[in-house]
Amino acid sequence: xxxxxxxxxxxxxxxxxxxxxxxxxxxxxxxxxxxxxxxxxxxxxxxxxxxxxxxxxxxxxxxxxxxxxxxxxxxxxxxxxxxxxxxxxxxxxxxxxxxxxxxxxxxxxxxxxxxxxxxxxxxxxxxxxxxxxxxxxxxxxxxxxxxxxxxxxxxxxxxxxxxxxxxxxxxxxxxxxxxxxxxxxxxxxxxxxxxxxxxxxxxxxxxxxxxxxxxxxxxxxxxxxxxxxxxxxxxxxxxxxxxxxxxxxxxxxxxxxxxxxxxxxxxxxxxxxxxxxxxxxxxxxxxxxxxxxxxxxxxxx
Amino acid sequence: xxxxxxxxxxxxxxxxxxxxxxxxxxxxxxxxxxxxxxxxxxxxxxxxxxxxxxxxxxxxxxxxxxxxxxxxxxxxxxxxxxxxxxxxxxxxxxxxxxxxxxxxxxxxxxxxxxxxxxxxxxxxxxxxxxxxxxxxxxxxxxxxxxxxxxxxxxxxxxxxxxxxxxxxxxxxxxxxxxxxxxxxxxxxxxxxxxxxxxxxxxxxxxxxxxxxxxxxxxxxxxxxxxxxxxxxxxxxxxxxxxxxxxxxxxxxxxxxxxxxxxxxxxxxxxxxxxxxxxxxxxxxxxxxxxxxxxxxxxxxxxxxxxxxxxxxxxxxxxxxxxxxxxxxxxxxxxxxxxxxxxxxxxxxxxxxxxxxxxxxxxxxxxxxxxxxxxxxxxxxxxxxxxxxxxxxxxxxxxxxxxxxxxxxxxxxxxxxxxxxxxxxxxxxxxxxxxxxxxxxxxxxxxxxxxxxxxxxxxxxxxxxxxxxxxxxxxxx
Numbered sequence: 001x002x003x004x005x006x007x008x009x010x011x012x013x014x015x016x017x018x019x020x021x022x023x024x025x026x027x028x029x030x031x032x033x034x035x036x037x038x039x040x041x042x043x044x045x046x047x048x049x050x051x052x053x054x055x056x057x058x059x060x061x062x063x064x065x066x067x068x069x070x071x072x073x074x075x076x077x078x079x080x081x082x083x084x085x086x087x088x089x090x091x092x093x094x095x096x097x098x099x100x101x102x103x104x105x106x107x108x109x110x111x112x113x114x115x116x117x118x119x120x121x122x123x124x125x126x127x128x129x130x131x132x133x134x135x136x137x138x139x140x141x142x143x144x145x146x147x148x149x150x151x152x153x154x155x156x157x158x159x160x161x162x163x164x165x166x167x168x169x170x171x172x173x174x175x176x177x178x179x180x181x182x183x184x185x186x187x188x189x190x191x192x193x194x195x196x197x198x199x200x201x202x203x204x205x206x207x208x209x210x211x212x213x214x215x216x217x218x219x220x221x222x223x224x225x226x227x228x229x230x231x232x233x234x235x236x237x238x239x240x241x242x243x244x245x246x247x248x249x250x251x252x253x254x255x256x257x258x259x260x261x262x263x264x265x266x267x268x269x270x271x272x273x274x275x276x277x278x279x280x281x282x283x284x285x286x287x288x289x290x291x292x293x294x295x296x297x298x299x300x301x
Numbered sequence: 302x303x304x305x306x307x308x309x310x311x312x313x314x315x316x317x318x319x320x321x322x323x324x325x326x327x328x329x330x331x332x333x334x335x336x337x338x339x340x341x342x343x344x345x346x347x348x349x350x351x352x353x354x355x356x357x358x359x360x361x362x363x364x365x366x367x368x369x370x371x372x373x374x375x376x377x378x379x380x381x382x383x384x385x386x387x388x389x390x391x392x393x394x395x396x397x398x399x400x401x402x403x404x405x406x407x408x409x410x411x412x413x414x415x416x417x418x419x420x421x422x423x424x425x426x427x428x429x430x431x432x433x434x435x436x437x438x439x440x441x442x443x444x445x446x447x448x449x450x451x452x453x454x455x456x457x458x459x460x461x462x463x464x465x466x467x468x469x470x471x472x473x474x475x476x477x478x479x480x481x482x483x484x485x486x487x488x489x490x491x492x493x494x495x496x497x498x499x500x501x502x503x504x505x506x507x508x509x510x511x512x513x514x515x516x517x518x519x520x521x522x523x524x525x526x527x528x529x530x531x532x533x534x535x536x537x538x539x540x541x542x543x544x545x546x547x548x549x550x551x552x553x554x555x556x557x558x559x560x561x562x563x564x565x566x567x568x569x570x571x572x573x574x575x576x577x578x579x580x581x582x583x584x585x586x587x588x589x590x591x592x593x594x595x596x597x598x599x600x601x602x603x604x605x606x607x608x609x610x611x612x613x614x615x616x617x618x619x620x621x622x623x624x625x626x627x628x629x630x631x632x633x634x635x636x637x638x639x640x641x642x643x644x645x646x647x648x649x650x651x652x653x654x655x656x657x658x659x660x661x662x663x664x665x666x667x668x669x670x671x672x673x674x675x676x677x678x679x680x681x682x683x684x685x686x687x688x689x690x691x692x693x694x695x696x697x698x699x700x701x702x703x704x705x706x707x708x709x710x711x712x713x714x715x716x717x718x719x720x721x722x723x724x725x726x727x728x729x730x731x732x733x734x735x736x737x738x739x740x741x742x743x744x745x746x747x748x749x750x751x752x753x754x755x756x757x758x759x760x761x762x763x764x765x766x767x768x769x770x771x772x773x774x775x776x777x
Binding site (some may be wrong): 157262 | 412567577704717736
């Protein structure tokens with residue numbers, strides 16, 4: 001009896017020794033499967049059903065939802081608005097962040113206090129930032145029109161969140177105000193780590209500041225900048241709060257992004273299966289975009 | 302002896318029955334609810350001022366009378382439908398009683414989210430008191446397919462408020478008559494509304510503008526529905542169920558709304574409840590169209606209450622006139638009915654609470670709470686001597702509300718109404734964005750038709766026919 005028990009115990013030990021690495025990572029894999037993969041699989045499953053406000057049809061409905069995606073003009077328009085926001089806000093944030101980082105690279109009095117103040121906007125919840133900007137842009141009580149009125153010498157009644165010509169500028173102002181500091185902070189950290197002997201040597205050799213920046217600084221921070229761009233690019237792609245607080249996607253659907261459209265379809269109109277299909281379309285498009293971007297930036301290597 | 306015993310027993314029975322009958326619906330609800338003492342029920346209520354009723358008044362009072370605690374779940378109006386349906390779908394039983402906008406009731410009933418109340422109404426003898434609710438609300442906001450799913454509990458409607466001092470000023474009257482050829486008085490058509498609004502703006506702006514009113518899309522849809530129907534518009538062709546909002550009447554309504562902005566304060570396109578209220582109470586506008594609380598607060602009623610400290614102090618008390626909006630058939634614009642959630646674990650206790658809230662006795666107190674937003678909805682509310690004496694012009698105010706309750710227009714209520722309203726909300730925001738009215742309404746019609754096709758033309762036709770057959774769907 002004891003021999004049998006000993007045999008069994010040693011087999012267990014041998015199994016544990018052989019598979020130690022798998023046993024160690026098993027809890028992490030299980031958690032990943034539970035919280036990461038399961039919702040994705042469930043969403044995929046729902047996208048092949050027909051669940052909406054009035055029906056809970058969980059039978060397999062094939063590509064019904066996916067076929068609808070292609071004829072839904074509002075979906076493609078919202079995707080277009082999202083891309084427009086990414087295409088304009090991301091370069092502005094990058095360039096402004098870079099310029100601010102360059103400015104703060106040199107030691108200056110009160111540098112730490114200024115950096116801390118500049119980073120404050122990123123600590124505010126985006127919905128709060130949006131609501132605050134809505135108040136600032138308010139026609140009746142907001143200070144922005146008042147200041148513009150002082151500058152122009154006549155009362156200004158610009159409808160920042162209503163007129164089509166002003167809604168995008170309003171969104172960009174709020175978005176860039178909040179997230180440029182994030183770009184600035186990452187780039188400042190990267191620039192601070194660039195070997196100063198390289199830049200000093202270049203200066204001694206008579207290289208201009210512009211040449212030093214493009215030939216030494218930029219290549220040195222390239223990988224960090226790529227990551228910062230990816231993070232902000234993905235954030236901008238799922239932008240919701242600021243626009244919701246400012247315009248709710250209006251006027252009409254002129255500022256409706258893919259996230260806002262998904263929210264309206266999923267949580268206001270209860271098109272559950274359709275929204276799941278939409279989510280998968282976005283995941284698919286984003287995966288392609290990210291892979292393409294990483295490859296272009298030769299970051300995969 | 303036997304005869305004597307029978308007589309005594311009979312008399313006792315009659316006395317008991319009479320005593321039971323003599324009890325009010327509120328008392329019956331309280332007595333029956335005592336068996337649930339120590340429990341807690343939840344009720345979904347619109348966040349903000351509306352919730353002060355159950356938080357400050359009815360909730361504590363119910364607990365004192367029955368021992369049942371009331372948990373108030375505050376939800377913004379824009380999220381109420383979603384939350385109610387989500388909780389029902391998830392089967393959490395988190396909500397016991399509900400505040401429901403009547404136009405949602407068919408959708409919520411179809412989704413199985415609301416409990417049918419007829420059996421409870423009979424069990425607790427509430428039918429007679431339901432009959433004394435003003436007919437417009439009682440006949441249109443209580444039942445789905447002939448069964449009771451909610452008690453109309455809020456006499457919402459849009460009223461025209463105007464500055465009597467400006468309208469009755471002899472100089473203004475003479476100038477206006479000379480210019481337009483008719484007497485200056487509360488406008489009865491939209492053309493008159495524009496004439497009067499422009500007249501005051503031309504004369505007094507920027508100190509006073511002719512009018513100012515809600516323009517945010519969430520409110521704009523009611524403004525459109527009201528104006529559209531008052532000028533003869535019909536939402537659908539009843540035979541084909543194709544949308545007809547993009548005809549001449551719809552375009553004229555949209556154009557009229559946009560043109561009216563010209564005599565309103567700059568930036569009126571962004572106005573919601575608070576902006577219109579503060580402008581009217583500050584005396585910045587001569588006319589506005591809004592819900593009944595505007596009239597009470599403009600008169601200064603209850604504005605000393607700490608809960609109303611955010612309401613600007615009125616500068617126009619005793620100067621406010623009340624009238625029905627142009628066309629004479631005001632939009633009922635939302636309103637609330639009290640319902641019981643079908644997934645509630647305490648349906649009976651929840652029912653008893655809403656019967657008590659809605660009863661003659663308690664509702665009369667609730668509609669007079671200065672800080673709450675419940676408006677008169679029972680015959681007795683409009684004629685109550687105490688309410689009539691609340692401020693100098695209260696009789697005129699209640700008379701106007703009563704007239705509006707008769708001619709009021711129901712919000713459009715068909716299957717999946719929120720999707721149709723969402724299209725109209727977008728259309729309103731496009732209108733303020735400067736797009737062409739005809740193009741906007743053509744898009745509305747196309748999107749409504751697509752929705753109808755998706756839901757099913759026959760199903761939607763049945764829902765629309767049922768709604769349109771109600772006397773208050775379109776002006777008589």
